[in-house]
Amino acid sequence: MKKIKKYIIMALAGVMVLSFAGCNMIERTPESIQKTVLAKVGDKKITKGDVDKALKQYLDQYKQQYGEDFEKKDELKEQLKNMRKQYLESLVDQEVLLKNKEALGVEIDDEEIQKEVDQQIDSFKKQIGSDDKYEEYLKSIGYDSDSIVEELKKQLVSQKIVNKIVEGVEVTDEDVENNYNDNKSTYTTKAGADVTHLLFAPAKDANGNAVEGGDAAAKAKADAARAKAVSGTSLKDLSTSAEFKDSSKYEELGRVSFENSGMVKEFEDAFKVLPANQVSEVVKTQFGYHIIVNTKVYPNDEVKPLDDTLKGTIKSQLLQQKQQDAYKDKVQELKDNMKVKLYEDKL
Known part of the structure; x- marks a missing residue:
């Protein structure tokens, strides 16, 4: 299950905040721009501000490297647009999952979730050194002590939903052998x-x-x-x-x-x-x-034998791919059955 985690975190929340991680006649204000709706998932609106909050630590790096007007630099525009698109899709996927947790049969224990959040925060405080440094870090990524709790809860619930989606996915010995035989050149040293x-x-x-x-x-x-x-x-x-x-x-x-x-x-x-x-x-x-x-x-030429070590490696790779496919298929199925709209032209 851990093998899919890195993929899922990106596919869900855009960023794990505790990882170490023109023709308008009237110019819009920065506040107005941040309220631009980039997607709708049912009655939930996802704004540019939501996307940029998830990207804050990266946008801050751009600002530090290129200056306050980095958004206007031609060489960065396409890169920034693609990055926002990727994170927008991540936030949309997360919202789709959260809105369908009951339909997927996922039961959430609020006390358990709160306990896990508290453990994560306590662990991070110990790593960072003090409560003051922790508060400073939260501020630097656009959160405070309350909003980070809510964000972590969403991420934990999302992960439990993902676990539910992929829990029946398995890889058989036959799958492993077929993959080995179909890709023998990969395991051949010339x-x-x-x-x-x-x-x-x-x-x-x-x-x-x-x-x-x-x-x-x-x-x-x-x-x-x-x-x-x-x-x-x-x-x-x-x-x-x-x-x-x-x-x-x-x-x-x-x-x-x-x-x-x-x-x-x-x-x-x-x-x-x-x-x-x-x-x-x-x-x-x-x-x-x-x-x-x-x-x-x-x-x-030497063909690597299909020993237990190689079997384990292939099985792990196939399981990760099958889990990712199951996840993407289920999210797409959920999207098809609800109102989801992306406004990528506004990125």
Whole structure:
């Protein structure tokens, strides 16, 4: 049930306040703008003020970063509109659920809800340090000690409604096996090698231009380093040696697939035919001169077995998706059976 919680909180309340979280001839006042109705759920109106209250901590961040007139900045308008739309839909969904709790068979124990709210507030007060700091924080997010209680109650009731909606959702062993078989490529690690290399890049001047003789010097260093590597010195030790520490760069690339490795062609052509722990010839690429060693080679694709650990992972993912689908389907069904109207053009 916890897996769906993060999704549901966003889908319901827009923000969990205790998480750490133009053609008008007469210009409207800020107060009037805040009273603009953006949605109706039955007889309940959701205003721009309601949406902006849920977004207050984020809007304050914009104000601090871009100034008081951040709303007028062209580069932010679309972003702000999309954010308000997302939170408006969240508030609408929450109101739809709250209005249908009895129809969904959800029984609410007011004393239990109050106890949970008190526990949350007490816990947060302990974290934040004092009652005064708690009051300051509430003010910063647009609440006081009374309104935060009501908000938390709504969120707790909403979560109980969600729990009711998804309580019958389950994932069978057959679901897990079908998902595994349908997505085997996801659980397949392609043939490849654990690749390390030592790079000698030609010197460049302050403007990024090649220094005369730099390419030849890098090649000579690479040849000398390869000779020592063939004699048994590791690439890592060579990179820290007095002779090469200022002219080389050592990297452990981890497991790299032979197919679609993402490496430049010269490098890929060299490492994918290199036996384990054999030192390559010096390989020239656009970056300089490389010495490559595959510390381990995986000659075949490896399919991760459907063991208990992977079964658990797949089951958790499928359960979360099924719960989300059940939630969205039920909310849409409820919306279809009641008067819900969004005025997105007023965002």
